[in-house]
Each structure stands twice: as C-alpha cells, then as structure tokens.
Amino acid sequence: MAGLGQTLGRAATWPLTLAARAVDPPLRAWQRRTGTGGMAAVFLAPNLLIFSVFVLVPLVLNFAYSMTGGTGILLGQRPFVGAEQYARLLECQDYTRPITCREDQFWTAVGNTAQFVIFQVSLMVVVSLITALILNRDIRGRSFFRAVFFFPVLLSPVVVGLIWRWILQRQGLLNLIMVKLGLEPEVWLNDRVYAFAATIGVSTWAHMGFYTLILLAGLQAIPRDLYEAAEMDATPPGRVFWRITLPLLGPNLAVVLVLALIRGVQIFDEAYVLTGGGPGTSTLYLTQYIYESGFASLLREPGLAAAASILMGAVLVVLTLIQLWLSRRAEGRKAR
Amino acid sequence: MGRIVLDGITKSFGATQVIHGIDLEIEEGELAVFVGPSGCGKSTLLRLIAGLDRPTSGRIEINGRDVTRASAADRGLAMVFQSYALYPHMTVRQNLSFGLENTRMPKPEIAERIDEAGRMLEIGELMERRPTQLSGGQRQRVAIGRAIVRNPTAFLLDEPLSNLDAELRGTMRAELARLHARLATTMVYVTHDQVEAMTLADKIVVLRGGRIEQVDTPLGLYNRPQNLFVAGFIGAPNMNFFRVRATGGQAELPGGLSLAVPGEGEVTVGIRPQGLHLATGDGPALEVVIRLVEALGAETVVHADAADGTPVVTVLSGQPSLAAGQPIRLAFDADAVHFFGADGMRLEA
Ligand SMILES: Nc1ncnc2c1ncn2[C@@H]1O[C@H](COP(=O)(O)OP(=O)(O)OP(=O)(O)O)[C@@H](O)[C@H]1O
Ligand SMILES: [Mg+2]
Numbered sequence: 001m002a003g004l005g006q007t008l009g010r011a012a013t014w015p016l017t018l019a020a021r022a023v024d025p026p027l028r029a030w031q032r033r034t035g036t037g038g039m040a041a042v043f044l045a046p047n048l049l050i051f052s053v054f055v056l057v058p059l060v061l062n063f064a065y066s067m068t069g070g071t072g073i074l075l076g077q078r079p080f081v082g083a084e085q086y087a088r089l090l091e092c093q094d095y096t097r098p099i100t101c102r103e104d105q106f107w108t109a110v111g112n113t114a115q116f117v118i119f120q121v122s123l124m125v126v127v128s129l130i131t132a133l134i135l136n137r138d139i140r141g142r143s144f145f146r147a148v149f150f151f152p153v154l155l156s157p158v159v160v161g162l163i164w165r166w167i168l169q170r171q172g173l174l175n176l177i178m179v180k181l182g183l184e185p186e187v188w189l190n191d192r193v194y195a196f197a198a199t200i201g202v203s204t205w206a207h208m209g210f211y212t213l214i215l216l217a218g219l220q221a222i223p224r225d226l227y228e229a230a231e232m233d234a235t236p237p238g239r240v241f242w243r244i245t246l247p248l249l250g251p252n253l254a255v256v257l258v259l260a261l262i263r264g265v266q267i268f269d270e271a272y273v274l275t276g277g278g279p280g281t282s283t284l285y286l287t288q289y290i291y292e293s294g295f296a297s298l299l300r301e302p303g304l305a306a307a308a309s310i311l312m313g314a315v316l317v318v319l320t321l322i323q324l325w326l327s328r329r330a331e332g333r334k335a336r
Numbered sequence: 337m338g339r340i341v342l343d344g345i346t347k348s349f350g351a352t353q354v355i356h357g358i359d360l361e362i363e364e365g366e367l368a369v370f371v372g373p374s375g376c377g378k379s380t381l382l383r384l385i386a387g388l389d390r391p392t393s394g395r396i397e398i399n400g401r402d403v404t405r406a407s408a409a410d411r412g413l414a415m416v417f418q419s420y421a422l423y424p425h426m427t428v429r430q431n432l433s434f435g436l437e438n439t440r441m442p443k444p445e446i447a448e449r450i451d452e453a454g455r456m457l458e459i460g461e462l463m464e465r466r467p468t469q470l471s472g473g474q475r476q477r478v479a480i481g482r483a484i485v486r487n488p489t490a491f492l493l494d495e496p497l498s499n500l501d502a503e504l505r506g507t508m509r510a511e512l513a514r515l516h517a518r519l520a521t522t523m524v525y526v527t528h529d530q531v532e533a534m535t536l537a538d539k540i541v542v543l544r545g546g547r548i549e550q551v552d553t554p555l556g557l558y559n560r561p562q563n564l565f566v567a568g569f570i571g572a573p574n575m576n577f578f579r580v581r582a583t584g585g586q587a588e589l590p591g592g593l594s595l596a597v598p599g600e601g602e603v604t605v606g607i608r609p610q611g612l613h614l615a616t617g618d619g620p621a622l623e624v625v626i627r628l629v630e631a632l633g634a635e636t637v638v639h640a641d642a643a644d645g646t647p648v649v650t651v652l653s654g655q656p657s658l659a660a661g662q663p664i665r666l667a668f669d670a671d672a673v674h675f676f677g678a679d680g681m682r683l684e685a
Contacts, residue, residue, distance in 0.1 A: 225421040233435030234409030247425045
C-alpha cells in the first residue's frame with residue numbers, strides 16, 4: 001500500500017520535476033556567468049515584468065496621451081498638441097465658480113471631490129477612532145463586533161454601492177420602513193444634499209473597518225501600566241484621553257488621516273454605482289469625470305482625460321509622500 | 337499617616353484563586369517588604385492595596401477608613417511600577433506635574449514640589465528631557481519622584497530596582513533607604529531580592545502560593561524561621577537540611593554525630609552554611625567530602641556531600657586550602673541549629 005502511495009506521490013510531482021529539470025541548465029549557466037548576485041535579477045524579473053506592463057508602460061502612455069489632441073484612440077492617430085490639454089483644464093476666470101471655467105465639469109468634479117474629502121475624511125477619522133476606542137474595551141462579544149466592523153472592507157465596492165442603492169432608492173428598503181412607520185417617503189438619491197451625504201456615509205461605512213483596525217493596533221500598543229499610573233494619579237477619564245491616549249495614538253492617527261485622504265481623492269466605484277454622479281452633477285467626482293471624458297461620453301477625449309488624471313496623480317503623489325514620511329517617523333519613534 | 341490593614345483578603349481570577357486569606361497590618365511609617373517566589377501573589381496583593389484590582393473578599397483599611405470599594409484615586413497612595421510607566425510623550429517635568437494638576441493644585445506649589453523632588457533625587461537637570469532620553473537609573477528616579485511629589489499616604493513599589501544592573505541597584509537601594517528615613521512615610525515594597533528585603537525592611541512578609549508564611553523583622557526571620565519554607569528561602573546560600581529520626585530526644589546526623597532534638601520521630605535539622613566551621617581536635621563532627629570550592633577572597637564557599645549523599649554547603653572565612661575530593665570534618669555551635677517537625681513547623685529547642 002505504501003508502495004502505491006509513493007508511486008502516486010511521485011506521479012503527482014512528475015510535472016514539477018520535469019519543469020525543474022528543464023529550467024535547471026539555463027539557470028546554472030546564468031549563475032556561472034553572473035554569480036549569485038545575478039540570480040536576484042532572475043527572481044525579480046517576473047514581478048518587474050508585471051509592474052512594467054500594468055503600471056509603468058500605462059503611466060508613460062498616459063503622459064504621452066495627455067500631450068495629444070483629437071478623438072482618435074490609437075496614439076498614432078493623435079496629433080501632438082503639447083500642454084494644450086492642461087491649459088484647457090486650467091483655463092478659468094474664477095476657480096470658485098466652475099461655470100466660468102472652460103472645462104466646467106472638471107472643476108465641478110474637483111469642487112465636489114474636495115468637499116467630499118473634507119467631510120468624508122473627518123467623519124472617517126472620528127468614527128473609526130470612536131469604534132476603535134469602544135472595541136478596545138473589555139466589552140462582551142468583542143471579537144464578534146470586530147468582525148462585524150471589518151466585514152464591509154471585504155465586500156467589493158460595486159456590491160457596497162448596489163446594497164445601498166437598494167436601501168436608498170425610491171422603492172428601497174428605507175422608504176419601505178418609513179412608509180410602514182407612517183412617514184413620508186423621500187427620494188433620497190434624487191436630492192443633492194442627501195445623495196452627497198449618502199456617498200460620504202456609504203464610503204465611510206465600507207472602509208471604516210480598515211482604519212479602525214489600524215487605530216485598534218495603535219491603542220493596543222499603548223502600555224496598560226500608563227493607564228494604571230494615570231489611575232493612581234486620579235486622572236479624570238477625559239484628561240486620560242486627551243493627554244495620554246490621543247498623543248500616543250498620534251502616529252497611527254496621522255497614517256489613518258493621510259490614507260483616508262488618498263482614498264477619498266480616488267473615490268469612484270461605490271459612489272458611481274450608488275448615484276452615477278447625480279442628481280445632475282452633484283456627486284460627480286474626479287475619477288468619474290476622468291472615466292467618462294475618456295471612455296464613456298459621446299465625444300471621447302482621451303487626451304483631456306489623461307491630462308486630468310496626471311493632475312490628480314500629482315496630488316496623490318504629494319499625499320503619498322506625506323504618508324510615507326509620517327509612517328517612517330512613527331516607526332522611528334517606536335524603535336527608540 | 338499611613339496604617340494599612342488587610343483583613344481576610346482573597347482574590348480569584350476566574351476560577352483560579354491566587355490570594356488565600358491574607359491578614360496583615362502595616363504600621364504607620366513602616367517599610368514592609370513582600371518577598372516570595374515568582375507567582376506567589378506579591379504583585380497581586382500590592383495591586384489590591386493600590387485599588388487597581390478589587391479583592392474577591394476581605395477588607396482593606398487605610399488609616400482606619402474602609403477603602404475596600406474605594407477607587408485607586410481615592411486612596412491617596414502612590415505607586416512606582418516595575419516598568420516605571422513614565423508617560424513617554426511628556427518631559428520629566430510634565431511627568432511629575434501630571435498627577436498634581438489633577439488635584440487642581442496652584443501652579444506655584446506644583447513648581448515648588450517638583451523642585452524639591454528634583455533636588456532630593458538629583459534629577460533637577462533632567463526636567464526638560466523625555467523618558468527615552470534618560471538612563472535606566474534616571475528613569476527610576478523620575479518614577480520615584482512622580483510618587484514623591486504627590487505626598488501620598490503610602491508608597492507602593494513593585495520590584496522597582498529589578499530593571500537596573502547590580503551596581504546601580506546597590507546605589508538605588510541605599511538611596512531608597514535614605515529616602516524612607518527622611519520621608520518617614522509608609523512604604524510597601526515588593527521584591528524577590530533577599531538582600532533588598534533584608535537591608536530595607538522594617539518588616540518582611542514572606543508569601544508562598546497566596547498565603548503568608550511568616551511576618552517578622554529581617555533578623556527575626558533569619559534567626560527564628562517559623563517553618564522549613566522560610567528557613568530555606570531566607571539567607572544565602574540556602575540553609576542545610578538533614579532529615580533525621582529522633583528517639584528519646586536524641587538523633588544522629590549522617591556520619592554518626594548525635595545531638596539533642598526537641599521532638600520525636602521525623603525531624604529536619606537545619607544549619608546555616610555560616611554556622612558550620614572546620615572542626616578542631618578529634619571530637620565528634622560532621623564528616624563530609626568536598627565537591628566544589630568557590631574561593632571568593634574574603635570567604636570560601638564549600639559544597640560538599642555527607643556520607644548519605646545529603647548536600648552540605650558551608651561558608652568558611654578567609655582562604656583555607658581545600659580541594660575537591662578532600663574529606664573534611666565540620667563542627668557547629670548548638671545555638672546555630674534549627675529544628676522542624678514532620679509538618680515543617682519550627683520546633684523550639
Ligand atoms: N490578571 C490575571 N489573570 C489571571 N491570573 C493572574 C492575573 N494576574 C496574576 N495572575 C496569577 O496570579 C498569580 C500571582 O501573580 P503575581 O503577579 O501576583 O505574582 P508575583 O508574586 O508578583 O510574581 P513575580 O515575582 O513573578 O512578579 C500567578 O499565578 C499569576 O499567574
Ligand atoms: Mg510581580
């Protein structure tokens with residue numbers, strides 16, 4: 001019987017053995033030529049290839065497109081126009097009134113995104129901090145609640161958007177409940193303010209578990225005896241929070257803030273599924289503008305979309321650098 | 337101010353009981369030391385006194401006031417943690433003032449108290465530094481300073497010196513003794529270091545498995561240990577024990593040396609290593625064979641085995657010329673001998 005098992009096992013690994021035999025001679029030859037240092041390149045190559053094909057090349061292409069005009073799809077069919085697309089996007093009489101800008105939709109999206117980011121990030125930081133503080137206490141069913149708050153993070157953004165559309169639409173769950181309770185139903189997603197608030201609320205709900213987790217880790221890293229020392233010092237709970245918890249959570253809060261900012265600027269999928277940018281353009285955010293002007297509108301303008309995405313990318317690069325700097329500083333502080 | 341009374345204290349964590357009925361009085365101004373093996377409940381007992389944990393049953397009194405249900409904040413005690421528990425994001429000055437600010441003490445008085453503590457502990461120049469910029473010994477001083485400025489009814493210290501190296505521990509120990517003499521405040525001190533316990537304590541509380549084994553002065557414990565555990569725990573090297581059978585008030589040590597014993601049947605004879613010395617003359621003596629010689633200069637520690645294999649340790653003064661494998665004869669004075677009955681309790685001679 002053992003013999004059969006061994007045979008089967010060998011049969012199962014046979015293809016692997018074959019493959020290993022096949023790649024062995026060229027790898028050996030390569031190593032003889034380049035030494036062990038050269039082997040690093042071999043193992044990094046697949047990842048570098050993927051990175052190039054899906055990130056680096058598109059990035060360069062995108063930059064190239066942003067310098068071209070017309071409605072052609074292939075780069076060869078598009079005339080070079082230099083920085084004209086950027087000039088178009090930036091041309092404006094009064095930046096506070098998108099209607100006076102040449103590409104008014106772009107500036108509407110910029111304004112909406114800015115408002116979204118301000119409200120959503122503030123809400124996100126506060127809500128995830130409160131949740132983390134509660135989950136950090138010795139409450140009954142703590143692991144259950146941790147799972148509950150983290151669960152939405154696992155959902156696809158499209159699913160999140162769909163769920164909430166079913167809840168908020170004209171004949172959705174919320175209105176059903178309101179009617180049952182004898183209240184006037186409301187067309188939530190057709191109201192500028194409600195729709196805007198819905199995109200904020202839904203995206204916060206969908207991602208807060210992630211930020212809560214970061215803050216929870218930070219809270220748990222604060223030594224318990226500091227709280228006991230504060231207790232011996234007769235410190236009121238409010239003062240414990242402001243003078244001990246918050247300062248020691250600072251690095252984690254900073255990371256949460258910047259990560260939420262970066263993801264806030266990129267807001268797209270769940271908001272697009274939920275409101276489609278409407279009503280009107282009241283929830284039209286930057287990524288949706290880029291997507292529509294480049295791919296989905298009647299008059300496709302890949303050059304304009306590329307330029308807009310480069311501008312947005314510049315903002316994100318700045319935010320990412322801040323985030324890297326902050327997390328490095330936090331690590332440095334921990335190491336000390 | 338600062339008399340602490342524990343009355344029938346027990347503590348269970350879930351189903352495990354770790355403190356089994358402690359009755360203890362710590363007098364005003366006294367320095368009481370809790371010693372005992374790891375896990376015997378020293379820290380737990382201290383935390384119960386501090387109010388960081390609540391006893392399962394029993395009463396705690398401070399200055400005649402029942403504080404069993406009072407919060408830590410209400411007890412007027414200050415604690416020095418083993419880890420120091422300094423606030424890492426605050427300067428030394430902020431660490432010291434933090435607790436005082438909670439009491440709404442006027443600023444000038446806070447500054448005055450901090451200055452005084454700074455002078456007393458020689459941390460005046462460190463005031464603007466953060467804990468990460470201090471050495472272990474300096475952190476220790478700041479932790480003590482944070483307790484001192486509060487002017488507490490009593491200090492609670494949980495192994496405050498255990499994170500320091502041997503030399504610094506010696507210095508800080510002397511400093512703590514000086515501080516206690518100067519402040520004359522009650523202190524409860526947890527340690528597993530015998531030397532700390534012996535040198536600092538007015539009163540030593542020996543704990544084992546959540547029970548008190550003996551409470552006495554350091555010399556009282558050393559000279560009259562009430563049971564085998566205390567006898568073996570206090571004093572270094574450990575006391576030598578010989579198990580003998582006593583009949584008619586007499587028993588024989590391994591090797592044939594007979595001595596008068598206050599008991600019958602199974603008796604343990606205990607002799608401290610310092611109580612044994614080389615026998616002179618041919619009279620009856622304890623005959624052993626040397627296994628190991630540790631010459632420390634001023635004294636020599638000799639590890640040997642009696643005829644029946646019982647290990648015997650003796651500390652001889654000076655540098656006698658001895659070698660492993662050599663048989664020697666040991667003598668002792670009658671008053672250096674302790675007797676314990678079959679139940680492990682002391683038998684009075
Ligand atoms: N929070 C807790 N939950 C459960 N068991 C605990 C808890 N705290 C302490 N114990 C148990 O109580 C016993 C006494 O612990 P304690 O910390 O008081 O010992 P200790 O004498 O201070 O030991 P050490 O010298 O190692 O510090 C130990 O067996 C420990 O496992
Ligand atoms: Mg302890």
